[in-house]
Amino acid sequence: MFKRFFYRVFSQRRDSGENDGKPPSVSTSTSSLRNNSKIHALAVTFIIFLFIGLIKLVTFQLHFFDPFNNGVKDYEVTDIIYARLRDTTRVKREARIVLIHVDKPDRASLANLLDRINAQSPRAIGLDILFAGQRDAVGDSLLSRRLQEIPNVVLAGNLAQYQDSLKGIPNMKLSEPAFSDYGVNAYTNFLAGTDRTVRLFSPTITTLNGKENKAFAVALAEQYDASAGNRLLQRKKKVERINYFGDYRSFIRLNAASLQDAPEEALAVCKDRIVMIGFVANNDPGAPIEDRYFTPLNPVYTGRSIPDMYGMVIHANILTMILNGNYIYELPKWIVTIMVWLFGYINVLIIRRIYLGLPDIFHGVTRILQIVELTIFFFFIALIFYYLRILIDFSNGFLALMLAYDILMIYESFLKKRIPIIKTLTHEKDPTN
């Protein structure tokens, strides 16, 4: 049965193919039919990608598509891999980083906390807090003095808004000079707004004042392991994809409020580790949403849901990625484009053969083929990303596969008969003449 099926679809001896199932009115050689078939498939492939381009151009420009756009723009196929194909029952642990939660500390108690942490000889301390303006003189002075005494401190900075007119970021907002003069200043901004998913980060950004600023996690990585920081910078990528290690459960956490009266043993965990101080409350739905972002780990990967990760946990994830050297690799765009076009073309070729060879069951066979292919290709793309950390953006290929059936139908029943250039292109004579 299968033999007959394949024979009917793929046999080159079927010379009736090029005329909608009717016997050809002009005798054509097998090779010219073969060429015609390829040219038609190429024309359909071209129309498919033109259509995809137009959809993207039109929908993303029109205001009334906004609800659709906001969902689609903020969604990537790899989100499914993180959200659904990851084994969420397994929680890996990162033992080199300690996160300390402080809600809204006064500077005097923060100075005291820093003093106690420093007594445990941590490898680096990151303060994910911007100390803007002067508050109380005693607290300011204590904190300033503490920062002078402690080496390896990284202080949070805040990159200013991108200025369209200047084509760049003017500067980085630092803490008061009394604090920022005594540590490395690094920015804590992510490449996403508060209602977008954080998938990327910039290792360094040069502001318009000519200063090269480093990301918070990069500065901390350099303090802990200079070679790991160098490995990242040698990649010379303006933007890096974040290879998420895990959610807040993967990291050692302390609560500054409970440390106030705690003995020194409670802080012993800071020894030889990177200590990050900032806002990292629990992840209950009712927990504060300050500095909380969407990440690909969010189990609800389409539409809006509750932001799932605090900024400091994202910094910790970036830090882990840098220290482990586990970067995500992306295939160059030109390779992906060739792959997608080839994929689209081969599919059109196959679907057209089915259309011409099996007109009665074309619909069913094509739909099954689409579903099977989609599943298999998605599986391989997911597998490659999951195990090799190679990201292949094949969304246009999938879209082309889904559109191939309908566009081929339009082409065969409408365009081919009415557009003279296609006829000229394929040297066919209209059988109706």
Add this chain to the structure above:
Amino acid sequence: MKKTLLISFFSIVCCFFLMAQKGDSPMVMYVDGEVWYEGVNASPARVYTGTQLGTNGQIILKNKAAVEIIYKEKFVKLNKAGKHDLSKLFGTTTSNMNFVQRFSNFVSNGLDQSASEKQLEKSYLKNQNNAQGNIRGFTDSGLAGIMPIGGNISPETTEFYWPDAGAGVHYEFQIIDSLSEEMIFMALSKATKLSIDLGGLYLKAGKTYYWEAYHVREKAGAGLIQNENSEEKSPRIYFKITPDKQQAILEMLKQEAAYQETASKPQQSLMEAMQLEEAGFLYAADQTYQKAMHQDKENPLLKRNYAAFLARWQQLSKAREVLSDSPDK
């Protein structure tokens, strides 16, 4: 040569074995409160974050304590007071489902969920438990009893209010520039309400600010002091100063035929409130609803719309209050 190769091979195996052993004990990732560990034939020892435990023995939690432990990629969170046997907690391993099985589950779940319209609706509703109309959460998210709740605010007299923290508590109210963290306004207040003319403050159009109110208590000889328990404060509410636009929106609405043809005052107020909400003027929308409710207390349409508005903006408790007064409920 063979000998060298064998020695090298065994050294590598030993290294791997030692590395595996290093991380091969339960590690305490987080501790809140008083937690103890009692090893086999050993006296109890206090557990802190970062403590490495044995694979046997017991974890003892005192009242209100909580602990999180990871062992062999298995995460355990305990928050019930009493003794917990570690061998029982970590005796069972995590699922051994491999990537192919997870993928197959993902695909079959997708197929099951879309098998019929009923199934599709069921899975949609299930998903709705995790999603909501806005990004802030499906609860009050700590915003109960707070106003303004963000969005655009016109530089006019605005009434800020926040939840009462009980007797003897004063409040330090602040308005701060969100980017530079510069304090724009600070006031100490006895009440949980403060009326401020934002037009009189140095607030720039289009810039984002936030407001918050700290609890401060009086201490003998020390005057008012900010509470050290940092949880005792209102959440940060971000807002953008947007002059002129609010009035322009209402003027445009008043030109609409639908608005002019509506004889009912509550309906006009509804239109105004909806328009203001759509433009992000949440405080003004709330004021409009309140004014309309004041004029027509029993109007069910107003009540339901006001409750829906409150629910959309994390004022679920207040929304319930509004609805519970409803005569048709």
